[in-house]
Amino acid sequence: MTAEAGRSDYESLFPELWRKAYVVAYQVLGSQAQAEDAAQEAMAKAYSWWGRINRSPHGWVARTAYTQAIDIARRRVRSREVLGDDDVERPGRDPRLEDRMDLTAAIERLPRRQREVIVLRYLADQSEADTAAALGMRITTVRKHAQRGLASLGGHLATEMREA
Template identity: 40%
Template sequence: MAQDDDERFRLFVQRQWGPLLRTAYLLTGDRGTAEDLTQSALEKTHRHWARILRRDAPEVYVRRVMVNTAISWRRRRRLPEVPLLPSDSAPARDAYAQVEERQLLLAALRRLPRRTQAVLVLRYFEDLSEADTARVLGCSVGSVKSQASRGLARLRGEVTRTSSQGSLRLQEESA
């Protein structure tokens, strides 16, 4: 039985590594830290694998572990903010405009509160439903809706304020 569980876990990791790493990158903003977060979450998941298979969907469980671990790491590594010079914050427009806009969006996303950031990552980057997002975060669907609404509003304000061309537009899905 334990060997069968280990094989199921191995297959789960093979199938989910890419999506989990993407989620971790969006939560941390750094490839190396994202890999550490993914491995840490999978290690914590493996410890309780047999119980998870009986009670929860493994994808939901491991994402919940990732969000909680990322928040925990963030609390421990709280660094003081270093203000940028005005010349450092203005992106230069060139052939790489799409990449720059993505960087602006990710930077604005990282400035949001961790819970709001987690809601937006799971909802819009991972394309989870409101109900699935609520399950991963252990909160109500109403909480997901309000966090997403406030988070999108803040992102729009930040992106509009920092984007020199104003070409990046975030759109809510129709209700």
């Protein structure tokens, strides 16, 4: 594939990939502006890696947007800890931020393959077949990882709720 053809593929898929990146990031962050930042970063990385990811860009972009969103969420939490304003209520603050952070932390504790399947299947809303293609595994393996990941998430979140 020529560089020109690669750019053309990227440009034609950009709107679809951008939406996927934004949706995944928004589900993690709950902030339109921060989700846009994460999606923008994911798309910039996709452009620079396009020659390697162009066979399965949807899964790659979703995973990258998720990673970018996690980084933004961690910086947000760290800045609150440094500033000591955990209890300060500000206009526009998402009251479900703690729930999102708990879920994000639980997802991060999953084994890599379970985490990837959960992100692609449920945050990026990909089908089992698309998830299998993006991760290079069989559909039955995707189902197994999804089932185990969801069970583990339920256990993590139930434990956190009991401890709270």
